[in-house]
Amino acid sequence: MSKIFSNLKFLRLQKGLSQEQLADNLGITRSRLGAYEENRNEPSIDLLIAISDFFHIAVDALVRGDLTKTNLDGLMKIGKNRMLFPVVIDEDGRDAVELVPLKASAGYLRGYADPEYMERLPRMKLPFLPSGKHRAFPIKGDSMPPIKEGSFVVAKYLDRVEDIKNGQTYIVVTKEDGISYKRIFNVNTKKGFMECHSDNKIYPPFNVNLKDVLEVWEYTCCINMTDYREEELNVGSIMSMLRNLQVEMEVIKKQGNKKLNS
Numbered sequence: 358m359s360k361i362f363s364n365l366k367f368l369r370l371q372k373g374l375s376q377e378q379l380a381d382n383l384g385i386t387r388s389r390l391g392a393y394e395e396n397r398n399e400p401s402i403d404l405l406i407a408i409s410d411f412f413h414i415a416v417d418a419l420v421r422g423d424l425t426k427t428n429l430d431g432l433m434k435i436g437k438n439r440m441l442f443p444v445v446i447d448e449d450g451r452d453a454v455e456l457v458p459l460k461a462s463a464g465y466l467r468g469y470a471d472p473e474y475m476e477r478l479p480r481m482k483l484p485f486l487p488s489g490k491h492r493a494f495p496i497k498g499d500s501m502p503p504i505k506e507g508s509f510v511v512a513k514y515l516d517r518v519e520d521i522k523n524g525q526t527y528i529v530v531t532k533e534d535g536i537s538y539k540r541i542f543n544v545n546t547k548k549g550f551m552e553c554h555s556d557n558k559i560y561p562p563f564n565v566n567l568k569d570v571l572e573v574w575e576y577t578c579c580i581n582m583t584d585y586r587e588e589e590l591n592v593g594s595i596m597s598m599l600r601n602l603q604v605e606m607e608v609i610k611k612q613g614n615k616k617l618n619s
Contacts, residue, residue: 361405362396364424368412369394383407453480454511459495462536466571490514491577494528494536500555501526501538508581510538512574518544518551518567521575528574529553531565538576 369379380390383404392398400408409416418424455478457465464474481493493509504510512528521527526540539553546567554562 360423361400361420362394364414364419364422365390365408366394367425368414372412379411382411454491454493455480456493456509457495457536459497459507462495465530466532466535492528492574493580494538494574496538500557500560501540502557504538504579505581508579510579511577513577515573515575518570518573519546521551521573526576528572528576529565529570530572530574532569532571 369376372379374382376390376394377387380387383390384407385404389398393400405416405419408414409419412419414424457478461478467474491511491513493511496504496508496510497506499506510528515521515527521541521544523542523544524540526538529537529539529541531537537553540556542552542554542562544551544567549567550564551567552562553565
């Protein structure tokens with residue numbers, strides 16, 4: 358069921374606009390806007406795009422998400438000041454790291470712009486991460502050794518493909534292939550493609566059309582889960598391992614400070 362009627366009213370009130378003011382900005386009548394907000398009519402595709410442009414909210418989020426449950430300041434921007442998907446903020450006002458379990462990764466293409474999908478994902482805090490929005494993605498297959506299947510790559514969101522560094526590794530989300538982890542070369546914005554390489558040379562490189570790219574995330578760190586038995590791979594064990602990782606990082610940091618001071 359579409360949530361556009363409640364989202365539209367919510368966004369208008371958040372902007373402090375009257376129905377007449379918003380209608381003028383959208384090029385429609387006040388009574389027509391009222392019909393949408395009261396769920397007596399549904400906007401056309403063209404009008405949905407206009408609403409999306411005005412509020413900088415993705416159409417998927419407008420239609421399917423409940424924006425009243427979303428921190429609007431935590432919506433991520435992409436491209437021409439367009440919003441792509443929600444960012445989960447913890448109670449301290451810091452970005453939480455959503456973990457995409459393997460079983461949930463199949464639905465990621467449908468849910469990446471849906472606040473409710475993001476709300477259902479397990480979350481974690483990794484205070485040692487650099488600034489920026491991070492997310493943890495599951496790794497499948499053997500194309501990127503030494504990272505093994507069952508591990509998670511924690512990666513930082515990139516606003517623009519132009520920020521990709523030649524030869525570095527990234528999580529790439531595309532319309533056709535979903536989530537993949539590859540080493541990227543030769544991003545060509547004029548011709549509209551980039552080269553994706555596997556570190557396992559039995560897999561040939563391939564080109565990806567930039568227009569098919571939904572998200573790009575820059576590698577930050579890897580979490581190796583292969584030491585766990587399959588029955589142990591649950592959210593609780595993952596979170597426990599991450600807490601231990603945090604302790605290890607703190608120890609490394611303290612040892613580094615001692616070396617610098619000695």
